[in-house]
Amino acid sequence: MTHRSDDRRLTRWPFAALVVLSFAQSAWAAPPLQDVIDNEVHAAWQREKITPSAPSSDAEFLRRVSLDIVGVIPNYDETVAFLADPSPDKRRQLIDRLLDDPRYAKHMAELWDVLLFTRNPPGSEADKREGLQNWLRQRFAENTPYDKLVRELLKAEGNSIEQGPPLYFVQYRQRPEDMTEAVTQTFLGVQLQCARCHNHPFEPWTQQDFYGMAAFLARLQIVSAGKAENQNKLMVAEKSTGDILFTGSVKDDKPGKKGDPVAPKFLIGDPLVEPPLPEGFKEVAKFEENKPPQPPVFSRKDQLAEWITRADNPYFARATANRLWAQFLGRGLAHPVDNLSDANKPSHPELLATLARELVEHQFDLKWFIRELCNSQTYQLSSAGPESDPLPRWFQQARVRPLSAEELIDSWQVATGFESSLKPDAKKKDGRFSPIDGGYMIRFFGQPNTGTGDFQGGLHEHLFLSNGPVSQLIVSSPGSLFDSILKSTAPWNERLERLFVSLLSRAPTDEERQKFSEFFSADEKMNPDRLRDAIWALMTCSEFRFNH
Amino acid sequence: MIDHLSRRTLLKGTLATSAGGVVMNWGDLFHGPASVAAEASPTKKRCILLWMNGGASQFETLDLKPGARTGGTFRPISTNVAGAQICELMPKIAQQMDKLAVIRSMRTSEVDHPGGIYLMHTGYRPTANVRFPEFGAIIAKYNGREATDLPNFIKVFSQADAGAGFLGPKYQPFGIGPEGSLPPFSASSQSPEVESRRYQLRSFLEETYGKVHRAETSKMHREAYEASRRLQGVRKVFDIDTEWAKHSELYGDSVFGRRCLLARRLIEEGVSFVEVSQSSYDSHADNAVWHKALVPPMEHAWAGLLVDLHQRGMLDSTLVVWMGEIGRTPNINNRAGRDHYVRSWSTALAGGGIKGGQVYGESDATGVDVKDNPVTEGDFFATIYSALGIDPKKENFAGVRPIPLAPFGSKVVAELLGS
Numbered sequence: 001m002t003h004r005s006d007d008r009r010l011t012r013w014p015f016a017a018l019v020v021l022s023f024a025q026s027a028w029a030a031p032p033l034q035d036v037i038d039n040e041v042h043a044a045w046q047r048e049k050i051t052p053s054a055p056s057s058d059a060e061f062l063r064r065v066s067l068d069i070v071g072v073i074p075n076y077d078e079t080v081a082f083l084a085d086p087s088p089d090k091r092r093q094l095i096d097r098l099l100d101d102p103r104y105a106k107h108m109a110e111l112w113d114v115l116l117f118t119r120n121p122p123g124s125e126a127d128k129r130e131g132l133q134n135w136l137r138q139r140f141a142e143n144t145p146y147d148k149l150v151r152e153l154l155k156a157e158g159n160s161i162e163q164g165p166p167l168y169f170v171q172y173r174q175r176p177e178d179m180t181e182a183v184t185q186t187f188l189g190v191q192l193q194c195a196r197c198h199n200h201p202f203e204p205w206t207q208q209d210f211y212g213m214a215a216f217l218a219r220l221q222i223v224s225a226g227k228a229e230n231q232n233k234l235m236v237a238e239k240s241t242g243d244i245l246f247t248g249s250v251k252d253d254k255p256g257k258k259g260d261p262v263a264p265k266f267l268i269g270d271p272l273v274e275p276p277l278p279e280g281f282k283e284v285a286k287f288e289e290n291k292p293p294q295p296p297v298f299s300r301k302d303q304l305a306e307w308i309t310r311a312d313n314p315y316f317a318r319a320t321a322n323r324l325w326a327q328f329l330g331r332g333l334a335h336p337v338d339n340l341s342d343a344n345k346p347s348h349p350e351l352l353a354t355l356a357r358e359l360v361e362h363q364f365d366l367k368w369f370i371r372e373l374c375n376s377q378t379y380q381l382s383s384a385g386p387e388s389d390p391l392p393r394w395f396q397q398a399r400v401r402p403l404s405a406e407e408l409i410d411s412w413q414v415a416t417g418f419e420s421s422l423k424p425d426a427k428k429k430d431g432r433f434s435p436i437d438g439g440y441m442i443r444f445f446g447q448p449n450t451g452t453g454d455f456q457g458g459l460h461e462h463l464f465l466s467n468g469p470v471s472q473l474i475v476s477s478p479g480s481l482f483d484s485i486l487k488s489t490a491p492w493n494e495r496l497e498r499l500f501v502s503l504l505s506r507a508p509t510d511e512e513r514q515k516f517s518e519f520f521s522a523d524e525k526m527n528p529d530r531l532r533d534a535i536w537a538l539m540t541c542s543e544f545r546f547n548h
Numbered sequence: 549m550i551d552h553l554s555r556r557t558l559l560k561g562t563l564a565t566s567a568g569g570v571v572m573n574w575g576d577l578f579h580g581p582a583s584v585a586a587e588a589s590p591t592k593k594r595c596i597l598l599w600m601n602g603g604a605s606q607f608e609t610l611d612l613k614p615g616a617r618t619g620g621t622f623r624p625i626s627t628n629v630a631g632a633q634i635c636e637l638m639p640k641i642a643q644q645m646d647k648l649a650v651i652r653s654m655r656t657s658e659v660d661h662p663g664g665i666y667l668m669h670t671g672y673r674p675t676a677n678v679r680f681p682e683f684g685a686i687i688a689k690y691n692g693r694e695a696t697d698l699p700n701f702i703k704v705f706s707q708a709d710a711g712a713g714f715l716g717p718k719y720q721p722f723g724i725g726p727e728g729s730l731p732p733f734s735a736s737s738q739s740p741e742v743e744s745r746r747y748q749l750r751s752f753l754e755e756t757y758g759k760v761h762r763a764e765t766s767k768m769h770r771e772a773y774e775a776s777r778r779l780q781g782v783r784k785v786f787d788i789d790t791e792w793a794k795h796s797e798l799y800g801d802s803v804f805g806r807r808c809l810l811a812r813r814l815i816e817e818g819v820s821f822v823e824v825s826q827s828s829y830d831s832h833a834d835n836a837v838w839h840k841a842l843v844p845p846m847e848h849a850w851a852g853l854l855v856d857l858h859q860r861g862m863l864d865s866t867l868v869v870w871m872g873e874i875g876r877t878p879n880i881n882n883r884a885g886r887d888h889y890v891r892s893w894s895t896a897l898a899g900g901g902i903k904g905g906q907v908y909g910e911s912d913a914t915g916v917d918v919k920d921n922p923v924t925e926g927d928f929f930a931t932i933y934s935a936l937g938i939d940p941k942k943e944n945f946a947g948v949r950p951i952p953l954a955p956f957g958s959k960v961v962a963e964l965l966g967s
Contacts, residue, residue, distance in 0.1 A: 455769075542758070
């Protein structure tokens with residue numbers, strides 16, 4: 001192993017002041033955006049008199065960027081190869097490799113699936129979402145421009161199983177108010193929910209604004225398109241008539257009050273200009289099942305989808321840039337990520353403006369954007385340091401976030417070699433979280449999962465880790481971590497390195513070597529129970545539980 | 549570097565929210581333990597919820613209408629408070645009436661079970677985009693002890709599932725089964741020898757990692773691990789068998805009696821909130837028969853609990869709430885049942901912070917409507933929080949939306965508070 005010296009850097013943060021100098025003298029031939037990022041973040045450090053932490057070690061970087069881009073830790077061989085690679089731009093090469101990896105699309109799809117549906121979608125029709133998940137995965141694999149992806153999602157063509165997108169609206173069960181809250185918050189970073197019941201207390205939004213937006217979605221109807229694999233195929237149809245009714249402030253609400261129709265109006269801008277209905281137009285009484293629904297004379301929903309994703313929409317690109325930034329850097333420049341209001345000023349306003357502009361100029365190319373973020377020196381700082389905030393406001397130290405339920409099971413499987421012991425179709429048969437019950441994984445690790453750093457300690461998580469089925473992952477089949485260490489005749493040091501690199505993607509420190517040697521040498525031979533203990537401890541410790 | 553204190557101030561200034569999102573966040577996560585403890589009342593009252601699942605009938609418990617067409621079959625009896633009468637099915641509670649504040653003017657807004665269970669556990673109606681916490685989680689947060697071997701929010705046979713909502717996993721309830729079984733994975737699956745080996749090794753790893761990684765998330769992770777271990781040391785509190793023989797007479801020999809004794813033991817150990825539930829009051833048919841079967845063992849246990857708490861000097865610091873999710877209709881249907889009703893119904897409070905020996909509010913002669921002093925769900929929860937020394941206007945954040953503990957506009961019923 002050649003990377004031992006590398007890990008010593010972890011403890012070097014008191015010397016971080018030197019890094020500031022090296023930043024200024026950096027001779028990287030870098031594309032502009034990543035330089036802009038580093039310059040802006042650096043300027044804020046100077047202004048705030050902040051000392052950043054040291055650059056990450058190779059091992060630290062490898063684990064972090066693997067989890068962030070492909071959602072899983074690197075395996076033993078990948079780690080050894082990366083640490084031994086002498087090429088000066090191996091980090092850049094790694095980022096490119098990970099973005100081309102099929103697991104990138106899978107990981108992104110899983111993040112967006114939870115973002116769009118939460119762990120408990122409001123409507124039970126959305127409890128199973130394979131069609132939509134496939135659709136997302138394919139979009140990310142093809143690197144579909146993000147604006148196009150959102151447009152397709154909101155236009156909701158096809159059905160919920162073969163195409164997927166309709167499921168997003170279907171979960172709200174024809175409640176345009178709920179759809180409006182979700183759409184504006186998720187894609188525009190505008191939170192209108194207060195204005196649903198009363199004019200917003202400290203933002204400019206009025207109830208008329210809210211219902212003006214809801215009017216775009218008020219004509220949607222959910223129509224069945226038959227069944228596939230015991231699931232309802234659902235379509236989103238749209239009528240040509242019908243209005244949302246607004247009854248005034250909730251506190252003045254009286255039973256039986258009917259309310260007035262509100263015309264569709266874009267949030268900041270003009271009312272929608274709608275062509276008149278053809279003379280003698282007759283509305284569909286009820287959409288026929290199992291047939292593609294007759295399109296409306298003029299689709300309000302499609303108008304909304306177009307307006308939201310326009311390059312000159314002042315919210316869309318900013319909200320997107322901010323969300324992606326937070327996914328990789330831990331906290332939004334405006335934080336929380338989905339609130340871009342005036343009351344929630346960004347920490348680095350110039351930077352956010354640049355990110356949004358560049359995203360538009362690059363046609364919402366997600367891979368390009370992520371590549372710039374991950375190649376920045378800001379992203380590549382160490383998480384070791386004195387800052388106790390897991391999401392430092394000035395990005396002076398790398399953020400610490402919990403692994404999601406999906407990242408955790410995949411990483412456990414890679415670390416223990418469980419994955420290689422699986423038969424090819426086992427995952428499909430036993431579910432996403434095999435061999436652990438998915439219900440438990442979601443219950444104990446599924447939340448929080450905003451793709452950012454929210455974490456709270458919880459008693460139940462540890463009862464599960466200590467007494468639950470986690471040990472089923474410590475398999476002893478040939479080629480597994482357990483088996484290879486138990487059978488190995490190599491010196492202790494090598495076996496310990498295998499253990500640590502497999503689980504923590506780094507070599508053990510001298511102190512750890514000593515402690516673990518003592519632990520194992522309590523018995524003459526390698527004691528299988530003690531090996532299990534050690535693997536368990538490394539699987540459940542903070543260093544594994546978090547991406548840092 | 550921003551120091552600890554000013555970082556908190558800073559976060560407060562920027563809306564004091566952590567990450568928002570379509571996925572809800574964790575309330576005011578950054579108002580860490582220290583500041584919450586400082587805000588909490590020094591008395592730190594505790595709370596036991598006696599939950600009548602399905603909705604007990606007010607006409608067969610606390611608000612009788614003798615002679616009215618809606619009155620039903622049971623007769624009223626006198627209590628140890630002059631002028632206050634309750635159902636003849638409740639002779640033991642009648643002798644504890646001086647400790648009770650009965651509310652006969654509940655008027656709430658969710659008439660079905662799931663909505664009602666949610667409403668009467670959170671104070672809020674269910675909505676698509678906010679996950680409200682149960683009041684047990686709120687009480688655990690504001691009145692719970694930080695360093696404790698037991699979880700602060702424990703439920704026995706509860707049907708509610710809102711849990712900690714946006715307050716996050718730290719305040720998740722610890723759910724006990726109907727016969728007293730602990731939640732999955734509570735029992736150590738390792739021999740003490742293995743457990744202690746693993747503990748040593750893991751503590752070593754945490755310590756070395758924590759030396760250079762100072763983010764407080766790993767500290768929280770470490771502390772929760774310690775808490776899960778401490779639980780193993782106090783599990784015997786859940787085993788009531790040894791104490792049951794002595795108390796079965798006081799609580800009555802029923803499963804609900806056993807659950808109430810467990811609640812008292814847990815409160816005595818410092819747990820801040822315990823819910824115990826009894827099913828099944830949803831008497832759409834044969835209402836009188838069901839109540840005749842359910843009420844006597846329930847009221848025996850309830851009275852026993854009040855006496856036990858009183859004798860141990862714990863009643864002043866323990867609020868005992870009695871309610872279901874709904875009341876029942878004045879009309880008796882053609883199957884001799886009563887259906888769901890929330891326009892006028894009854895609940896009761898006793899103990900910590902409550903002025904006992906009173907009936908608050910009144911329903912009209914047939915029990916169809918509230919005659920005076922209506923109490924909404926919001927008023928009810930505002931009063932509970934006040935009785936426990938928690939300001940009901942205190943806010944937490946779901947995303948950027950500030951959510952007061954009791955819904956905006958709720959009124960504390962001052963007449964109910966005292967002692």
